[in-house]
Amino acid sequence: MPDQEVHVSGDGQPWDVVVLGAGSGGYATALRAAQLGLQVALIEREKLGGTCLHRGCIPTKALLHAAEVADQIQHATDLGLHATFEGVDAGALHRYQQKVVGRLYQGLEGLVSASSVDVFAGDGRLISSDTVQVTAQDGSTQNVTGRHVVLATGSRSRSIADIEIGGRILTSDGALDRRGIPRHAVVLGGGVIGVEFASLWRSLGAKVTVIEALDRLVPAEDPALSSGLARAFRRRGIEVRTSARVASATQDADGVRVVLADGAAVEGDILLVAVGREPVSDEAGLAEQGLTITSAGVRTDEHLHTGVGAIYAVGDLVPGLQLAHRGFAHGIAVAERIAGRDPLPVVEETIPRITYSDxxxxxxxxxxxxxxxxxxxxxxxxxxxxxxxxxxxxxxxxxxxxxxxxxxxxxxxxxxxxxxxxxxxxxxxxxxxxxxxxxxxxxxxxxxxxxxxxxxxxxxxxxxxxxxxxxx
CATH class of the missing domain: 3.30.390.30 (FAD/NAD-linked reductase, C-terminal dimerisation domain)
Known part of the structure; x- marks a missing residue:
């Protein structure tokens, strides 16, 4: 096993803040803490920006913009304009999506590089209340110690027992990587992720069926919005089945078959499992350090302190709305509290929510x-x-x-x-x-x-x- 190194900040002391995870909440913590004069270490195993930038908010909204343009072309004659929609160049659409992501990623890298934040690449694991062990790709390890630790490990797509992800059965990650527009997409889950993909695929020419276990689409929203969205989807030719539970989902070389609890079956060429996201709280040694972990995430007080040492948690790891701008707000608030300021708690009821469907x-x-x-x-x-x-x-x-x-x-x-x-x-x-x-x-x-x-x-x-x- 390679020798383990112990790392301290440039002045030979522990960092003021060690941040585990460089998604929305993590990099916001790091940048704001650095602005306030704190010495910061930021640990990330993949790319700066996390899910939102690379597998969530930005790439999906880029596709949704393309879908909006497609809709405008298809209805151009209503405005007296001559235009025709001749289909989708899947390769060019993917390049456009990645170009948007790439520009924002380059900008974020520049922001972090210009700050005094020290970035460590590798898997981080909390081994004490003030130390994160980082394992690099080559297997070498180093310990990064801080006066405060901020956990920002984010979330991942939630799965369903007995439905194996792979092949034609996808999560949102796989859907974003997929080239081409499906002929008939079956979407399991009528929440935000499900209706956004249903909307964009329909605009780009696919037949779409949405299956939701509860009695309405986007059940976390006001019933007036749920009803309005269901009516709009029906007008657009999107089939919506609510109060529908899945008994099984199978696939073969030609497509997928979803059997509902009432015996009805829906067939398509892909199945998107979009039943929400879950916090990544079962990794990185969090439970071993005494943090209280529930199925919704790491429990904190109103100031996002975990109750253990000087450990805070931010973003999707904390129970509540799983939104990038909530992560930004959490990160800023925690950085300011560590810096000795007295920021107001982030109140869930004042956080705006948007679903970018049509x-x-x-x-x-x-x-x-x-x-x-x-x-x-x-x-x-x-x-x-x-x-x-x-x-x-x-x-x-x-x-x-x-x-x-x-x-x-x-x-x-x-x-x-x-x-x-x-x-x-x-x-x-x-x-x-x-x-x-x-x-x-x-x-x-x-x-x-x-x-x-x-x-x-x-x-x-x-x-x-x-x-x-x-x-x-």
Missing amino acids: PELASVGLTEPAAREQYGDDGVQVVEYSLAGNGKSQILGTTGLVKVVRQTEGPIVGVHLIGARVGEQIGEAQLWVGWEAYPQDIATFIHAHPTQNEALGEAALALAGQPLHSHT
């Missing part, structure tokens, strides 16, 4: 059922504003709504949107919820016309009892 979904805060559970039926007021009354939405040819939930005679606690490009509008809604704004406060703001942003203002006007382009 139509898009965007939300922040409490759904209507969650608000009624918290405040009671009499303690909640709701307004839904249809995008049919919004000029820019008519120009874009989209339908949908803005739904605003407030405490009765109190602040806004939730905002939910469905329609083309509504993800770009969620920033203002986040401010409403985060600052506990009243509809009367929003009613005084002027929203530019004609924009989709105007629909937010109209919904607030209606909730304040001052509707302009809608009925009370």
